[in-house]
Ligand SMILES: Nc1nc2c(ncn2[C@@H]2O[C@H](COP(=O)(O)OP(=O)(O)OP(=O)(O)O)[C@@H](O)[C@H]2O)c(=O)[nH]1
């Protein structure tokens with residue numbers, strides 16, 4: 001587990017985007033999939049990132065610095081949130097795209113997928129887009145506590161087939177803590193110089 005995770009920078013618009021010179025892992029996924037909750041669980045702090053049962057809670061790019069490992073976890077606004085205006089959705093999509101493109105500090109995008117659902121077109125589009133940028137995708141399935149074992153294994157196997165993965169996506173739960181340690185290990189292994 002990380003020693004400390006602190007919010008270092010919040011970005012609302014493209015012109016606020018600046019280089020953040022440390023390795024970065026971004027958490028991406030549909031609105032309400034559990035990005036901010038996962039960040040809280042990973043940090044061991046319940047109220048670090050704002051969460052809500054109303055989709056569209058995170059409206060900015062939030063850079064959380066992890067020490068002493070020295071990297072950023074970046075909480076992104078969710079996509080596919082239908083109830084906000086089209087112009088607002090377009091603005092977020094552009095901001096996220098600009099962040100993901102040509103960012104040499106980005107070492108991977110954690111694609112969060114709802115374990116209760118079979119693969120969704122919108123999630124496939126995100127993964128296709130990230131892959132097209134030459135960025136690694138780390139698929140992770142959220143809310144495992146909310147899903148019967150049979151269903152989550154079916155959905156997990158479906159994702160593994162679609163992504164041609166050697167391993168199935170990791171099933172996690174921010175509520176029960178299931179596999180949070182394993183997820184943390186996955187992250188740390190990706191760092192350019194993993195601590196000894
Ligand atoms: N049962 C269960 N509920 C979860 C879990 N993770 C998140 N939730 C719930 O799902 C809802 C959305 O969680 P958030 O973490 O705000 O989701 P988000 O992906 O950050 O959403 P946006 O900021 O809108 O994109 C909240 O009501 C959470 O309590 C989980 O592991 N298990």
Ligand SMILES: [Mg+2]
Nearest residue numbers: 035036057058
């Ligand atoms: Mg959020």
